Each structure stands twice: as C-alpha cells, then as structure tokens.
Amino acid sequence: MPNLTRTEVLTDAQTHYCPGCGHGIIHRLVAEVIDELGIREKTIGTAPVGCAVLLYDYFNCDIIECAHGRPPAVATGMKRVQPDKIVFTYQGDGDLAAIGTSETIHAANRGENITVIFVNNAIYGMTGGQMAPTTLTGMFSTTSQDGRGEHGEGPPLKVCELLSSLEGVCYLERTAVSTPKDVISAKRAIKKAFQNQIDGKGFSLVEVLSMCPTDWKLSTAKAVDFVNNEMKTAFPLGVYVDRS
Amino acid sequence: MAEAAVQAGCRFFAGYPITPQNEVPEYMSKRMPQVGGVFVQAESEIAAINMIFGASAAGARCMTSSSSPGVSLKQEGISYIAAAELPCLIANMQRGGPGLGNIRASQADYFQAVKGGGHGDYRLIVLAPASLQELYNLTMNAFDWADYYRNPVMILGDGILGQMAEPVEILPYEPILELPEKDFVLDGCKGRKPRVVKTLILKPADGLIAHNEHLQEKYKRIESELSLCEEYQTTDAEIVIAAYGITARIAKGAVRMARAKGIAAGLIRPITLWPFPNEPFISAAKTASQMLVVEMSHGQFIEDVKLAVNGQCPVEFLGKGGGWYPTEEIILEKIESMAAASATAVKGKL
Ligand SMILES: Cc1ncc(C[n+]2csc(CCOP(=O)(O)OP(=O)(O)O)c2C)c(N)n1
Ligand code: SF4
Ligand SMILES: [Mg+2]
Numbered sequence: 001m002p003n004l005t006r007t008e009v010l011t012d013a014q015t016h017y018c019p020g021c022g023h024g025i026i027h028r029l030v031a032e033v034i035d036e037l038g039i040r041e042k043t044i045g046t047a048p049v050g051c052a053v054l055l056y057d058y059f060n061c062d063i064i065e066c067a068h069g070r071p072p073a074v075a076t077g078m079k080r081v082q083p084d085k086i087v088f089t090y091q092g093d094g095d096l097a098a099i100g101t102s103e104t105i106h107a108a109n110r111g112e113n114i115t116v117i118f119v120n121n122a123i124y125g126m127t128g129g130q131m132a133p134t135t136l137t138g139m140f141s142t143t144s145q146d147g148r149g150e151h152g153e154g155p156p157l158k159v160c161e162l163l164s165s166l167e168g169v170c171y172l173e174r175t176a177v178s179t180p181k182d183v184i185s186a187k188r189a190i191k192k193a194f195q196n197q198i199d200g201k202g203f204s205l206v207e208v209l210s211m212c213p214t215d216w217k218l219s220t221a222k223a224v225d226f227v228n229n230e231m232k233t234a235f236p237l238g239v240y241v242d243r244s
Numbered sequence: 245m246a247e248a249a250v251q252a253g254c255r256f257f258a259g260y261p262i263t264p265q266n267e268v269p270e271y272m273s274k275r276m277p278q279v280g281g282v283f284v285q286a287e288s289e290i291a292a293i294n295m296i297f298g299a300s301a302a303g304a305r306c307m308t309s310s311s312s313p314g315v316s317l318k319q320e321g322i323s324y325i326a327a328a329e330l331p332c333l334i335a336n337m338q339r340g341g342p343g344l345g346n347i348r349a350s351q352a353d354y355f356q357a358v359k360g361g362g363h364g365d366y367r368l369i370v371l372a373p374a375s376l377q378e379l380y381n382l383t384m385n386a387f388d389w390a391d392y393y394r395n396p397v398m399i400l401g402d403g404i405l406g407q408m409a410e411p412v413e414i415l416p417y418e419p420i421l422e423l424p425e426k427d428f429v430l431d432g433c434k435g436r437k438p439r440v441v442k443t444l445i446l447k448p449a450d451g452l453i454a455h456n457e458h459l460q461e462k463y464k465r466i467e468s469e470l471s472l473c474e475e476y477q478t479t480d481a482e483i484v485i486a487a488y489g490i491t492a493r494i495a496k497g498a499v500r501m502a503r504a505k506g507i508a509a510g511l512i513r514p515i516t517l518w519p520f521p522n523e524p525f526i527s528a529a530k531t532a533s534q535m536l537v538v539e540m541s542h543g544q545f546i547e548d549v550k551l552a553v554n555g556q557c558p559v560e561f562l563g564k565g566g567g568w569y570p571t572e573e574i575i576l577e578k579i580e581s582m583a584a585a586s587a588t589a590v591k592g593k594l
Contacts, residue, residue, distance in 0.1 A: 042432035044302075047442070056440040062430040064301050065442035067324050070294035073286070077298025077306070078430070080282040081256055085432050103294070106287035 020220025022210025050092035069100025072107035129215030293321030323362030331390035337406030348567030349403035481510025498575035
C-alpha cells in the first residue's frame with residue numbers, strides 16, 4: 001500500500017511551486033525515504049539557489065542554504081566534520097551543472113560520502129526560463145530564443161554520462177517523475193542513494209528529470225509529455241554507475 | 245600560523261595552492277590527520293571557502309588561507325559567511341596585484357579586506373601582525389574573536405610574513421574570552437526543532453532590513469570592544485609614521501634612525517585594521533606636526549588614517565604597489581625631507 005499520509009519529514013507549509021512542477025513530487029520522495037530510513041534526526045540537507053531555495057520551509061530537518069552551485073563543497077565541509085550524520089544536496093541543473101560543475105565533479109571524484117539529488121528540468125526555473133546547461137537542442141528559452149544550438153550554445157550537458165568516467169563515484173542513476181512508474185523507480189533510486197551513504201559507500205547521485213510547465217510555457221499535461229517524449233530521449237534513464 | 249591554529253583547536257582546513265602561502269596547506273595536510281582533524285585540498289578557492297561555510301555550520305573551528313587572487317575568488321563565500329554569522333579564520337598573505345601580479349609582498353588588498361570585498365554591508369575583523377610571534381598569537385586569538393562575535397576574522401599578512409623564518413615560542417592555547425555556546429550548529433535535529441542556516445531573507449518584507457540592523461549593531465559592539473594598536477615613541481613625536489604589518493616593522497627601524505639623528509619621530513601601528521584604532525591617531529594629530537603613511541600600495545590604508553586625523557594634521561604618503569617595499573633608509577630619507585620642509589615652513593612664518 002502506498003503511504004497516503006503526510007510524512008513527518010515534511011512540514012505543513014504550503015509550497016510555492018507552480019502547478020505541475022516536479023519539485024513537489026521529488027520533495028515528497030526524498031522525505032519518504034528519510035522517514036523510512038529513520039534518519040530525520042541525523043540528516044542535514046543543503047538548499048540550492050533555484051526554485052528549491054525554500055527547501056527549509058518544507059523539510060523538517062536541519063538545512064543549510066548555500067551559494068548558487070556550491071552545495072557539494074558545503075556538504076563536503078559538513079560531512080567531513082560529522083561523518084556520522086547524513087548529508088544530502090538538492091540541486092537544479094543551473095546550480096549543479098553550470099555554476100557548480102567544478103564542485104560537483106570534484107566532490108564526486110573525491111568520493112565524498114554524500115547523497116546528491118539532481119533535479120534536471122532543462123531550464124533556469126527561478127530566474128524565469130533562461131537556458132540551462134541541460135536545455136535540449138532546439139529548445140526555446142528566454143536566452144536561446146531561436147532554439148538551443150543555433151548560436152553556439154553547444155549541445156545539452158549530460159551529467160550522469162559525464163560523471164560516469166570518474167572512479168571515485170559510487171552510484172549514478174537517472175530517473176524521472178513524469179509517470180507513476182517513474183515516480184516509484186525514482187524513489188527506489190533515492191533510497192539506494194541514501195542507503196549507500198549510511199553504509200559509508202561514497203558519492204551517490206540521482207538525477208531526476210522534472211517538469212517545469214511555467215518556464216517551458218506548456219500546460220501541465222503537455223509538460224509531462226515533454227519529459228516522456230523529448231527529455232527521456234535526450235537523457236536516457238537508467239543506472240550509469242553502481243559500485244555499491 | 246598553522247600550528248597556532250591547530251593549538252587553538254582548528255580541526256578543519258580547506259585551501260587551494262597559491263604562492264606565497266603554500267607552506268600553510270602543506271603543513272596542514274600533514275598535521276590535521278595527526279590531531280584527528282580534516283584537511284581538504286579544494287578544487288578552487290571558491291570551493292575551499294564554501295567547505296569552510298559547511299564546516300563552520302557543523303560546529304568546527306576552521307580556517308582557509310590564500311593569497312590575493314585566491315582571496316578575490318573567496319569573496320562571495322565570505323559575504324555568505326558574514327551574513328550567516330558563522331565563525332572562521334581566513335588568511336590572506338598578500339602578493340602584488342592587480343591581476344596575476346607577482347609573488348612579491350604587497351599590501352594592496354587593504355580595501356578588499358577592510359571595506360568589503362564581497363557584496364553587501366558586512367565587516368570582517370581584520371588583523372595585521374608584524375612578526376611571526378604576533379602572527380602565532382593573533383591566530384589563536386582570532387578563533388576566540390570569531391566564536392565570541394560569530395563573525396569571520398581575516399589575518400591580513402603579506403608575502404614577506406608568509407615566507408620568512410624567525411624563532412617563535414609555541415605557546416599553549418588559552419582562551420582569552422568566555423565563549424558562547426554554539427547554538428547554531430547543524431548536527432541533526434535530535435531532541436530539538438530543526439535549525440536552518442540561511443542568508444536569503446524575503447519575509448517579512450522588512451526582514452532583511454532588520455537583519456542588517458542587527459549586523460550593524462554587532463559591528464558597533466565590536467568597534468567599541470576590540471581595537472589593538474602599538475604606539476612607539478609617539479608621546480613627544482613631531483613626525484608620526486602610520487604603518488601596519490611588515491611595513492611597520494621596517495618603519496620602526498627608520499624611527500630609531502631618525503631619533504639618532506635628532507628628529508623626534510614616532511610610529512603608530514594598528515594591529516586591528518577593522519576595527520580601526522582611531523584614538524591614537526586623534527591624539528597624535530593634536531601633538532605631532534606631521535604624519536607619514538607608509539604602505540606597500542598606492543594608498544589604501546591612508547584613507548582610514550586621514551579619516552581618523554580629520555584634517556587636524558598634514559598627512560604625507562610613501563608607498564607603491566606591485567611588489568615594492570620600503571627600506572629603513574627610504575623611510576628615513578622621507579622623514580628627513582619632511583623635517584627639513586617643516587623647518588623651512590617655520591622659518592617662513594617668522
Ligand atoms: C552567483 C549567482 N549567480 C546567479 C544567481 C541567479 N540565479 C538564481 S537561481 C538561478 C538558476 C537556477 O536554475 P536551476 O539551478 O536550474 O534551478 P531551478 O530553479 O530550475 O530549479 C540563477 C542563475 C545567483 N543567485 N547567484
Ligand atoms: S518555475 Fe518551474 S521549476 Fe520553478 S516552481 Fe515553477 S514549475 Fe517549478
Ligand atoms: Mg533548472
């Protein structure tokens with residue numbers, strides 16, 4: 001039976017996310033996992049700069065809000081000082097794969113024993129729909145108005161593929177939250193990424209393809225279709241690394 | 245400095261190599277594991293300062309060190325740390341700038357350290373040691389002030405201080421203040437409400453104004469409680485030199501030489517650059533006939549001296565950036581020319 005009641009890990013606050021946004025679903029999955037593993041009282045989350053910056057209003061655990069792109073470095077400091085605590089980052093594509101690429105790659109390569117939840121919505125949600133490193137080829141954004149790739153933007157950056165060459169990484173999986181089946185699969189992956197940390201196995205990252213109907217300028221239903229038809233083609237789901 | 249930090253209980257160090265301060269991370273990479281601490285060679289100064297942000301929020305005494313270009317990269321993180329009121333120590337062994345500059349000693353990052361550097365209205369406690377012993381002692385104190393005021397502290401040294409060798413007495417750490425409990429630490433919310441360390445303040449609408457006012461009140465308190473300065477032969481001085489750090493040490497020699505030649509010279513050496521010790525300058529401006537600022541830059545520190553002096557006494561300048569440093573003789577020459585000019589001026593009035 002799926003759990004239909006609110007988990008203790010989420011507060012009662014009403015989220016600020018737009019209708020059809022993937023962040024709310026992903027919050028719920030992370031919260032359920034923390035709840036099921038019984039680690040709320042030893043978990044410290046990092047909030048990114050992006051639509052999820054107000055994470056601390058929704059999560060019932062200690063949270064540190066970081067500068068844009070720096071959560072893996074902050075989490076490194078946090079975890080190294082308290083190796084017995086559970087530290088996770090929650091980051092958007094701009095945060096993790098543009099301004100914070102260096103912090104991501106090096107935390108991964110050092111094998112920092114942290115859990116990274118990477119929300120790929122192919123857009124800069126918070127700042128109003130500018131091109132993200134993961135914006136698809138040909139896709140409109142407010143800073144790629146003729147479609148990405150027309151003016152030297154390069155193709156989308158594929159984070160799981162990029163990180164899979166690093167020997168320090170323990171676990172990389174790309175998931176989605178655009179169908180019920182995907183949601184269940186994403187939760188399994190997130191749980192594994194937390195379990196790896198509990199077991200001291202090192203750097204685990206779960207990428208989640210997520211909807212941003214507002215900045216994609218699509219209806220909530222069309223946004224789901226966009227993930228299923230376009231994003232999953234550009235970003236194939238699956239396990240990229242598993243050394244657990 | 246590194247050993248003083250270890251003695252003071254620093255258990256987390258993150259840094260990125262840059263001359264002239266590599267001795268610090270090298271030492272820490274070996275020493276930290278010996279005392280159960282953590283050393284991380286970060287992928288950049290940006291990462292290093294953000295690791296400090298995390299380590300400090302986790303409750304550790306922590307530090308990072310760098311030199312000018314690296315400290316520029318840390319500025320965003322420093323602003324966040326100051327905004328979140330987290331304690332830590334940042335060392336800047338200044339080198340010649342701007343740009344990549346060179347690796348000779350410099351004091352051209354005064355504005356960056358004392359006036360801001362990062363964005364927003366924040367303050368760092370800035371310390372300027374003039375010898376390795378003082379560097380050792382101030383490093384220990386720095387951790388106490390950082391914890392006591394919940395504020396980042398910067399040691400503003402230079403390439404000479406960063407690379408010279410002289411005997412230092414390794415003193416055991418004694419706290420100089422009664423330190424408050426760290427009630428901000430994120431260590432899991434067992435038995436308490438979840439805590440948040442954050443710097444985004446959207447609500448209430450005037451929340452950020454209130455936070456800024458709170459910070460300014462703290463800064464006023466620090467200004468009223470913490471101000472360190474050395475005065476050397478200023479009581480009867482006609483010409484008072486103002487200098488800090490290694491430059492002040494050279495200037496002291498020049499004061500001695502001037503005295504030997506019958507010129508009443510003296511020296512004011514601020515040890516805290518922020519808070520700036522205004523009082524000695526205000527008094528000296530009343531008794532001295534001239535002041536001379538000596539610094540290894542084209543004139544940054546002089547602005548604070550002039551603010552303190554407030555037009556009560558003429559202020560001369562001797563300084564250059566780019567790796568220039570004064571010798572005792574150069575300073576003496578300047579003192580002599582000032583003394584001669586003042587004698588002519590007096591004659592002119594007669
Ligand atoms: C240093 C810095 N540069 C830029 C910004 C502005 N900014 C805020 S959020 C954001 C993009 C966030 O996009 P993403 O990480 O994809 O998160 P999303 O909102 O899509 O979830 C940017 C550029 C900032 N806050 N700090
Ligand atoms: S802008 Fe996009 S990512 Fe941000 S809350 Fe709205 S739908 Fe979600
Ligand atoms: Mg995004």
